[in-house]
Amino acid sequence: MTADAPLAEIHHAHRDVGGGWLRPAAFGVMDGLVSNFALVAGVVGGGAEPRTVLVTGLAGLAAGACSMATGEYTSVSSQNELTRAEIDKERLELERNPDGELRELTLIYEAKGVTPALAADVARELTADPDVAWRVHVREELGVDPDDLPSPWTAAGSSFLAFTLGALIPLLPFLLGAATLLPALVASAAGLLLAGGLIARLTARPAWFGGGRQLLLGGLSAAVTFGIGLLVGTGVA
Incomplete structure (x- = not known):
């Protein structure tokens, strides 16, 4: 590779691993599909009529999607609030004890393999600007990027939409007039394979x-709930 090679040839792009959408989306679609498929299987196992199965599944979809979105929003918001509190603490320490914080940053770089003299120079250079200093300390000590915290709205929206999409899959056959569990089983199996892949x-x-x-x-989840529904339905009958 030559020194004058274009930047596009020497730099490789990375996917966004910290945007706050992949985990809730992946969890949401799987949770929606599995939980609603299991719910439908349990209700069918209990002997419910197709209309009852459909109403139960739609209620499960709405309740689950709202619950997932609320949980994700609260979780990410709480994590961000904790992070910001630690950021404020770090900024205060830099004001109160700049020499101690400088030594701490120097030791961090030494622990990463930088020679003591160079580590001290780098630490001094990075902490010369107060606005840069606290960001460097936060990244090195807390392991987070203060300028790229995950969005609770992104997490909540991704979770809500993904759960809804997943939960619709086992309901589609009943929406189209199915009267048995078999079409929902086939649709759910296909959805699980596709989403998982x-x-x-x-x-x-x-x-x-x-x-x-x-x-x-x-x-396995659907089999367990179907069995429970079958047992409970038989006992009630």
Whole structure:
């Protein structure tokens, strides 16, 4: 590679791993699909009529999507509030004890393999500007980027939409007039394979591994609730 090579040839792009959308989206679509498929299976196992199954599934979709969005918003907001509190503490320490914080940053760089003299020079250079100093300390000590905290709205919206999409899959056959669990079983199995495979590809894992794993876990969940519904329905009858 030559020194005058274009930047596009020597720099490789990375995917966004900290935007706050992938985890809630992946969790949401799987939770929606598995939980609603399991709910539908349990209700069918209990002997419910198709209309009752559909109403129960739609209620589960609405309740689950709202619950997921609320939980994600609260979780990310709380994490950000804790992070900002620690940032404020770090900025206060830099004002009260700049020499101590300088030594701390120097030791951090030494622990990473930088020679003591160079570590001290780097620490001094980075802390010369107060606006840069606290950001450097936050990144090195807390391991977070203060300028790129995850958005609670992004997490909540991703979770809500993903859960809704996943939860609709086992309901589609009933919306189209199905009277048995078999069409929902086929649709849910296909959805689990597809969603698991796509998520696996996003995380650089084999599609067959992600799809198979989700199919196995989702199938076990539905089998458990179907069995419980069957037992309870028989007992009530």
